[in-house]
Amino acid sequence: MLLFSPPVAHAGPFEEGLNFYEGGHYRWALEKFIQATEQAPRDPQRWWYVAESYRMLGDTGASAHVYRQILQVAPASPFAVSARQALEALGEPGASTVQVSIQRRGGSALVPARINGESVGVFILDTGASYTSVSTAIANRLGIPTGGASVRLATASGVIQAPLAVVDEVDVGGAVARHVPVVVHDLPGMPSNVAGLLGISFLERFRVNLDMGSSLLVLESGN
Numbered sequence: 001m002l003l004f005s006p007p008v009a010h011a012g013p014f015e016e017g018l019n020f021y022e023g024g025h026y027r028w029a030l031e032k033f034i035q036a037t038e039q040a041p042r043d044p045q046r047w048w049y050v051a052e053s054y055r056m057l058g059d060t061g062a063s064a065h066v067y068r069q070i071l072q073v074a075p076a077s078p079f080a081v082s083a084r085q086a087l088e089a090l091g092e093p094g095a096s097t098v099q100v101s102i103q104r105r106g107g108s109a110l111v112p113a114r115i116n117g118e119s120v121g122v123f124i125l126d127t128g129a130s131y132t133s134v135s136t137a138i139a140n141r142l143g144i145p146t147g148g149a150s151v152r153l154a155t156a157s158g159v160i161q162a163p164l165a166v167v168d169e170v171d172v173g174g175a176v177a178r179h180v181p182v183v184v185h186d187l188p189g190m191p192s193n194v195a196g197l198l199g200i201s202f203l204e205r206f207r208v209n210l211d212m213g214s215s216l217l218v219l220e221s222g223n
Contacts, residue, residue, distance in 0.1 A: 012036070013149065014046055021049060026056040027179070028148070030166050034181050035149045044074035048082070059178045060090050061205060061221065100173030100217040102210075109210070111217055113195050114171040116142055121193035123172065125210070125217065129199030131183045132170065133162075138195050139184045142167075146184050153185060160185075170202050175219040177205040 017032030030053035036046045051066035067083040067090075074080055103110040103122065110122040120138050131151070139146055146163035153162045162183040170180045181201045187194065206219040 031149045044077045044079035048079045097220045098175040102215045120195040123198035126197040132199045132202045133185045133196040
């Protein structure tokens with residue numbers, strides 16, 4: 001595997017991630033590397049370490065997704081060569097399809113949600129949100145840490161900094177993604193059964209088809 005540690009001029013999130021990674025603290029490293037990609041979204045080295053952190057956490061589906069992203073971002077880079085080798089080593093998982101019933105509330109589509117095996121109510125489906133979000137109440141109940149990394153979010157009230165964490169598992173109607181980046185952010189005026197938004201950090205693990213006519217969200221993983 002291709003690994004490279006640049007000289008540390010200052011302790012930004014990427015350098016902090018490298019320290020965690022080299023110390024074997026892969027979950028903490030993953031949070032920092034994700035934060036680092038926000039600062040330089042076309043840097044293949046940062047995405048490489050995101051993929052490697054997922055791999056070290058045992059989440060081959062997420063790592064494969066990010067390896068493919070490296071091929072798109074920087075197809076001629078040394079990291080793309082290593083990403084192709086990593087994909088070959090992982091092989092291709094079999095396809096699986098889950099159909100999730102959608103509840104409608106006004107113009108919103110709601111889907112059932114479990115986080116780390118615990119029922120948390122419903123998520124609002126939001127394909128425009130970069131991150132899946134959870135409310136402060138849910139984060140407190142599940143022990144999701146809020147004192148680590150943070151990311152900038154554009155909200156109706158302006159740009160804010162929101163805590164970033166990685167949860168072990170998000171389950172939407174039987175479609176499961178592991179080690180999912182989430183932000184902790186309260187949506188104004190939401191009823192207590194709404195846990196947050198279901199954003200790209202979950203949806204990117206699947207091929208997504210939204211069939212509003214049949215009130216179904218179809219999530220396909222694998223080939």
